[in-house]
Amino acid sequence: MRSTPLFVMSIVGGAVALFLALLALAFFILRSPPPPRLAFEQSSCTPSAEWNPVFLSEPGALRRMADGWFVEGASALGTHVCQGGTLVVDMQPDGGPGAPALTVLLDGQQLGRYFAPTRRTVTIEVPHAGALQLAYLNDYYRADVRSVEIREVRTNVLGCQLLTPAKPLSDPQNVYVPQSDLLALFQPEPVAYQACGAGALSFRMMGHPGNGSFPIVEARQEGKTLAKFTASAEWRVFKVPVRAGLVTLQFINPYARETEDRNLVLNRVSWTPR
Structure with a gap:
């Protein structure tokens, strides 16, 4: 469950925008944002690949767990690797409907998109040094x-x-x-x-x-x-x-x-x- 209220609204376009938003909110809230521009600014690489949030669609979209991350909103993690190597991700879905997808990018170029209908481990070969990102972009949320x-x-x-x-x-x-x-x-x-x-x-x-x-x-x-x-x-x-x-x-x-x-x-x- 999200930590933010189910129906908090923002007024961004005057009365017409608010009224249309209210009509939509009564039936469902669907969050499927377009792929963001995932900027990652770090001048030096880290051999251990230290991951940090580089994009959050809303506060609390990413939460640190003991050995990983709980991702409940469109968001991305980033690090800067010093050389090529192997990335291994153990992931699983939480809630639904449909399977969440993990998109892996290197310097803004997609290396792969991996769906997780059940718990699975994916192995990705990263060809060279650069800015590496793990993005969750097919978020879905609905409320009555x-x-x-x-x-x-x-x-x-x-x-x-x-x-x-x-x-x-x-x-x-x-x-x-x-x-x-x-x-x-x-x-x-x-x-x-x-x-x-x-x-x-x-x-x-x-x-x-x-x-x-x-x-x-x-x-x-x-x-x-x-x-x-x-x-x-x-x-x-x-x-x-x-x-x-x-x-x-x-x-x-x-x-x-x-x-x-x-x-x-x-x-x-x-x-x-x-």
Whole structure:
């Protein structure tokens, strides 16, 4: 299991990019990055071939084990060998679906690509000195995530029809995008809105199911539940009577479960120079 949260997001392109990302996230998270440019800068070689991370697609993608490495994200190890020799790698899959693949490169040129459907040992002849890399590039990850999106929170009270969250969100897994007035919730954080008078509070909401159930959002004021609303796959408008003061909307049934995660275990990596 990955050490990072299943559904942490980055806002990189404004409201449209976020909205599309949220739609995709509800069904699956697929990480299959294009082959990176594996740069390795080391002026001197090491006879013992000391391996170090040279590419990480995310924090924690590579973890050191007693005699090897646990690889749970697209990443690469690198060393600089002083001469040609023989590289032996004992590796095995962890999770799935499909077999993880180890790509071996010398000075950026591929020497071979080796799949590990079961535990196996591969032997690679390295023809000359240079920058040697072991890359895992066919990572795959999928999760079942329940989430909800809310926008256009309004009241029918003159002077404060358009409402925005009264304070910044505290949970980094929840996101509010002011440019599009889009609130995306993955965790049960109460989001407060300031109603300046008695009237009807309305908002548009849609959700993505997780474990077969849609999100439920609870409206509360002064410690009391005003109503509970169940989202659907389509945008719908919901209304609830409120008084003047703070009103909170809270996603009360979050759900996230990792369903598939392909990883690679490098049990042992040995180097024998000629």
